[in-house]
Amino acid sequence: MTSDRAPASRTPSRRRNRLLAGVALLLVAAGLRIGVAEAVAPVKPLGDEMYYVLVAANLADGMGHVYGKNARALRPPAHPWLLSWVAQPDRLMTSSTGEAGTRRGVRLAGLAPLVRMQLLIGCLLVGATVWLGTVLFDLRVGFVAGCLAAIYPTFIAYSHYLWSENLFALLITAALAALVANARRGRVVQAVAAGLLFGAAALTREIALPAALVGVLWRVLAVDEAADRRRALVHGGIVLGTALCVIAPWAIRNHLTFDRILPISSVGWIAIGEGNALEGARWLRPASPGRSEFRREVLAIDDESERIDFARRRTLSVITRDPLGWAFTKLWLNLPLMFSPDAFQLYKLRNGSYGDVSPWKVRFVTVATYSVYAAVMILAVVGIAAANPRQRWLALLVSGVVLAVHVFANANSRFRMPWMPLLMVYAAHTLVSGRPALARLGPRCRIAVAGVCGWVLFVCASFVALP
Numbered sequence: 001m002t003s004d005r006a007p008a009s010r011t012p013s014r015r016r017n018r019l020l021a022g023v024a025l026l027l028v029a030a031g032l033r034i035g036v037a038e039a040v041a042p043v044k045p046l047g048d049e050m051y052y053v054l055v056a057a058n059l060a061d062g063m064g065h066v067y068g069k070n071a072r073a074l075r076p077p078a079h080p081w082l083l084s085w086v087a088q089p090d091r092l093m094t095s096s097t098g099e100a101g102t103r104r105g106v107r108l109a110g111l112a113p114l115v116r117m118q119l120l121i122g123c124l125l126v127g128a129t130v131w132l133g134t135v136l137f138d139l140r141v142g143f144v145a146g147c148l149a150a151i152y153p154t155f156i157a158y159s160h161y162l163w164s165e166n167l168f169a170l171l172i173t174a175a176l177a178a179l180v181a182n183a184r185r186g187r188v189v190q191a192v193a194a195g196l197l198f199g200a201a202a203l204t205r206e207i208a209l210p211a212a213l214v215g216v217l218w219r220v221l222a223v224d225e226a227a228d229r230r231r232a233l234v235h236g237g238i239v240l241g242t243a244l245c246v247i248a249p250w251a252i253r254n255h256l257t258f259d260r261i262l263p264i265s266s267v268g269w270i271a272i273g274e275g276n277a278l279e280g281a282r283w284l285r286p287a288s289p290g291r292s293e294f295r296r297e298v299l300a301i302d303d304e305s306e307r308i309d310f311a312r313r314r315t316l317s318v319i320t321r322d323p324l325g326w327a328f329t330k331l332w333l334n335l336p337l338m339f340s341p342d343a344f345q346l347y348k349l350r351n352g353s354y355g356d357v358s359p360w361k362v363r364f365v366t367v368a369t370y371s372v373y374a375a376v377m378i379l380a381v382v383g384i385a386a387a388n389p390r391q392r393w394l395a396l397l398v399s400g401v402v403l404a405v406h407v408f409a410n411a412n413s414r415f416r417m418p419w420m421p422l423l424m425v426y427a428a429h430t431l432v433s434g435r436p437a438l439a440r441l442g443p444r445c446r447i448a449v450a451g452v453c454g455w456v457l458f459v460c461a462s463f464v465a466l467p
Contacts (some may be wrong), residue, residue, distance in 0.1 A: 022130065023144060029126040029150035037160035039114070042108035044353040049162040052080045053106055053114065057092050059084035066333025073254050076205035076265045079164035086113040090296055108159030115160050122159025125170045125421065126150050132177040133425040134453045135184060136391055137432075138238050144428035148376060149421055153369045154285060157345035158417060164204050169418035171201035172208055176422065179215050180394070182235055183222050191235040202247055205418070206264050207405055212243055214397040222390045230341030258305050266308050270298055273311035276318045278329055284336050284463050288411045334411035339377070341370040341460045342413045374460050376420065376427045385449045386437035395426055 045053060051074070055067050059081060066072050069447045092110035129149040134142030150154055158166045175197035182190035198215075201208035216236035217428055222234050247263060254262040274426060279290030294314070301307045340351050346369060399419070406415055430437050441449065 009383025016138065019455050022146075025130070025143065025146050025150055026123060026126060026390055029146075030119075030123045032150065032156055033159040034124050036117060037119060040354055041350065042111060043420055045106065045111070045162050046107065046348060046351060046353055048075070048164075049104070051075060052083060052085075052162050052164065052286060053092070053111070056079035056083035056087040057089040059088045060087040063444075070302065071266075072257055073262060073264075073266050073304065074204060075267050076164070076203050077250060078200060079167050081115050082167065083117060083162070086336065087116050088113060109326040111162070114162055114173045118162065118166055119159050121166050121170050122155060123171065125155065125166070127377055128170055128173040128177060128425055131420040132173055132180065132421060133428055135177055135180045136283070136394070136425055137387075140432050141425065141428045144431050145425045148424040148427060151372075152376070152420065152424070153365065154343045154345065154417055154420070157343070157348075160349075161344070163344075165414055165417045167316075168204040168208070169421060171197055171204055172211060172418055173421040175201055175208070175212070176215060176394075176398070179219060179239065182239075182336070183219050184233075185220050186228075186231060186235070188235065188238065191238040192242050195239040196246060198239065199243035202243060203250060203264065206268060207244070207402065210401045210405060211398055212240060214401045215394075216240055218394050218397050221393065243340070260305060261428075265325065268312035269315065272409040273298070273315045275334070275406075275408075276315045276326075276330075278318065278326075278333070281329075281333055283333060284340055284459070284466060286337055287443050330407050333406045335403065336459045336462070337413070338406055338416055339456055339459045340413060340463045342463060343369050343373070343417075344414050345369065370460060370464065374456065376424060377456045379427035379430040380423035381426075381449055381452045382437060382441075383429035383433075385445050386433060386440050387426065387429060395422060398422060 048145055051067055055075075058066050058243050064072070065077050065080065067074050088110060092107060092114075094105035094107055111363065126146050130142040130146035131257045132142070133145035154178065155169075158169075173288060175194055178190050178194035178197055181187075182194055194215075198208055198212040202212070219236050219239075220229065220232045251261075251263045254264075273294055274291050277288065277290035277294035279288065279293070285394040298307055298311060303312055347367060349357060349365065380395075384392055387395070399422075402419055440447075
């Protein structure tokens with residue numbers, strides 16, 4: 001009798017311990033993010049952050065999704081829409097006469113509600129990472145992956161920035177977790193949830209759409225039986241159909257506004273054009289004279305539709321002039337930019353967003369950023385290789401489409417950030433499996449892993465060595 005009761009008595013205790021561990025992890029993540037945000041506040045927004053702040057203020061003021069005088073779909077709408085729920089235009093903007101184009105500046109103190117929203121999203125990202133690791137491997141892997149996400153310096157920094165990558169990372173990680181959960185249990189509600197999340201992610205960054213396509217492809221190929229394959233096809237259709245339903249209202253709005261097909265935003269061809277303005281481009285240096293010139297030419301065009309057409313013509317002319325040379329140059333330039341250890345907290349430190357920061361703090365943040373990133377990447381490469389084929393192909397397909405899009409378009413470390421939770425799951429798999437993970441690798445696989453890890457270290461060392 002005693003032995004029969006023991007497992008039942010241990011189950012509630014085990015569940016309680018898991019719950020306490022999860023709560024403790026989220027408290028640590030929240031403490032780190034809130035503590036850092038309070039210590040460095042206020043942080044000056046830079047670049048695209050200003051776009052999201054201004055559009056959020058316009059939405060909160062009832063002016064609609066508009067930037068400047070006539071940019072009504074420059075970037076995807078989800079992130080500024082979410083920020084608009086907490087934005088207080090009167091406290092946020094330094095000047096406004098009632099027209100969207102007249103807004104000029106931002107009061108840093110007025111950013112506090114927007115930053116608190118980002119802090120919440122940053123904490124939820126840790127939970128989404130745990131979920132993805134748990135459904136793809138097991139709870140131990142999920143918890144370790146969550147620990148990596150909780151202490152990852154770039155995630156902590158993005159939790160008080162106003163770029164859209166923080167929200168996109170949460171949505172795309174949760175979408176992948178829902179898709180994997182559907183592959184394991186085959187419930188329709190999980191397919192619908194994955195579609196809703198992929199759709200919301202696409203309204204935050206459009207690369208979620210190709211990620212959804214390869215995710216559904218993985219879902220179909222991950223089963224062997226014919227009946228299961230048919231069910232996977234049905235569920236994959238539900239995922240994609242639901243995602244398109246989420247996007248449809250915004251696409252209809254854009255069609256009525258511009259009288260042309262514009263599913264999400266006008267920035268696509270503009271960003272591609274910037275990434276293909278290769279004049280003067282240098283290895284591991286995203287900024288180039290050609291890119292600056294292209295940006296000036298685009299901004300000189302007032303009409304948003306004409307900007308799209310100009311960027312498309314300019315980009316296609318570059319590609320068709322020398323396709324082979326273009327492909328080689330893009331691989332040579334953009335792959336290292338995606339793998340470099342640089343991060344935008346370092347960009348903000350260099351540009352004075354944090355004010356005067358002592359040299360030792362800058363060195364500490366730099367060393368922590370570079371070393372933790374390199375460790376996660378190397379562990380992730382080993383974890384992907386050591387995973388079973390079904391688990392491995394999810395990482396390969398998603399990583400492959402992300403790299404392909406950014407090699408074709410534009411690349412920097414900010415675009416890598418949302419995909420790090422997926423890599424952290426495989427890094428956690430390596431940490432949990434230990435030596436058995438390495439023992440499962442064959443000789444050829446070890447050579448391939450060593451080559452990829454060597455490439456990552458080479459790019460990291462090259463970036464550090466740059467003046």
